[in-house]
Amino acid sequence: MKIHKHGKHIKTINTVIESCLIVILIVLVAIMMVLIGKLQGTARVINYTGLVRGATQREVKLEITGNPNDELINYLDGILEDLKYKDGDYNLIKLDNNDYEKKLDTQTAFWILLKDEIYKVREYGYENTDIVNLSEEYFQLADQTVSAAEKYSERIACNIRLFEIFTAIDMIIIIIFIINHFINAIVITKKNKQLEKQAFLDLHTGLPNKSKCEEIFRTSQFITDSTACIMFDLNNLKKVNDTLGHSVGDQLILNFARLLRNAVPSNDFVGRYGGDEFIAVIYNTTKDEVTDILRQLDKEISEFNELGKAFKISYAHGCAFSSDYENCTLRTLFDKADKNMYNNKQAEKAGR
CATH class of the missing domain: 1.20.1330 (f41 fragment of flagellin, N-terminal domain)
Known part of the structure; x- marks a missing residue:
């Protein structure tokens, strides 16, 4: 004062x-x-x-x-x-x-x-x-x-x-x-720019936070190019926190964020939407390219898990492509990807 x-x-x-x-x-x-x-x-x-x-x-x-x-x-x-x-x-x-x-x-x-x-x-x-x-x-x-x-x-x-x-x-x-x-x-x-950047930054992972994610989904403009939205959800984060402690859970989140950012092209968007939820928005892409990105992510996660970490990284995901919908906005794409991710997660639980 x-x-x-x-x-x-x-x-x-x-x-x-x-x-x-x-x-x-x-x-x-x-x-x-x-x-x-x-x-x-x-x-x-x-x-x-x-x-x-x-x-x-x-x-x-x-x-x-x-x-x-x-x-x-x-x-x-x-x-x-x-x-x-x-x-x-x-x-x-x-x-x-x-x-x-x-x-x-x-x-x-x-x-x-x-x-x-x-x-x-x-x-x-x-x-x-x-x-x-x-x-x-x-x-x-x-x-x-x-x-x-x-x-x-x-x-x-x-x-x-x-x-x-x-x-x-x-x-x-x-x-x-x-x-x-x-x-x-x-x-x-x-x-002010630093503060603004910090306001949209997830300090733990260094990725854009939920506020930044919501900001890019706030637009009402229809998507004109071929765009994909992928929703990711880490499996068993609560179990890791309960059995191994929150520090291990935080490390799990940090490792996944790093691997996800490495797999997605640098010009595309990757953000942390919530505690164990992540988003990727791929611009000017095709379904085959998105498949290659997911395949690269799985490869990096497999290599990471082989290092013998205390808890393996596992995730569920859902994809949505603008080419599958008419007059599609990023919010629409996000909602579809979120729903597909939920269905994927439920299917994995049912198959266990």
């Missing part, structure tokens, strides 16, 4: 652990999905901050060469506004990083100064402005913003890798539990 309770307690603990592992796996996967979403959004931010860096240099070159481009300036205004306030047309996300935000604020503020200088270029010519130096300084600020975004992206990627490791470990543990369940299921199935 204590062992059973202990096993049940361990099973409960394992169930709780498995449930926790599954919950942890779900949480880890959810976090990873969020991080992957952030990483994708961060990649988009990096792309646009880099685009601003390059496009601003192009705008400065156009202004210096006398090719003003207000459309490009508006484009840069829109991207910077979206990067800062996240409510523009470019679907950019907010990076939860103070270093990036500070550098973006500095870059955005400097962009206002750079635009003022661009307008001065249009009015006074670039030779009379500090557009080149301001452009170079702006490029460095934009480069710092891109670098901050990239570092933030790398941290997210590291976190994803870390969660991937945790997820892999969690999954491995779950798989171990699953394998353990699978192994336990195999063991239980094997034990």
Whole structure:
């Protein structure tokens, strides 16, 4: 009882652990999905901050060469506004990083100064402005913003890798539990088969017992091939038990079971139906083949009896063939064989 309770307690603990592992796996996967979403959004931010860096240099070159481009300036205004306030047309996300935000604020503020200088270029010519130096300084600020975004992206990627490791470990543990369940299921199935086999096994002779015999006779299907059923009954078993003891009687039963199993082909059925009763079902056979089997059994019993055992093996039998009956089932065949065996036994008693 204590062992059973202990096993049940361990099973409960394992169930709780498995449930926790599954919950942890779900949480880890959810976090990873969020991080992957952030990483994708961060990649988009990096792309646009880099685009601003390059496009601003192009705008400065156009202004210096006398090719003003207000459309490009508006484009840069829109991207910077979206990067800062996240409510523009470019679907950019907010990076939860103070270093990036500070550098973006500095870059955005400097962009206002750079635009003022661009307008001065249009009015006074670039030779009379500090557009080149301001452009170079702006490029460095934009480069710092891109670098901050990239570092933030790398941290997210590291976190994803870390969660991937945790997820892999969690999954491995779950798989171990699953394998353990699978192994336990195999063991239980094997034990159940052994128990089932034992339930249909006569432990004394090793032959199928009465329950197994009844099982094969339970079918209601008609026999379609030529089948024979033979019922055997050991003679004088009670006398042997009374005069020589039950151990000798048990040995007599065991010896007959062994000889019967040797005489009947291995593909055919041999079972112990009761204390001194045995059954053989011969499939796809003929009357001549059954006669040969009985002749072989008599030969083996004669050779055994010649060894000078304390009590000789003697038996009565009855045969029934499916070919002799129309719409015959195994139960019908068994009943006929049992009746023929009884008649045979009575005839032997009358002839003594």
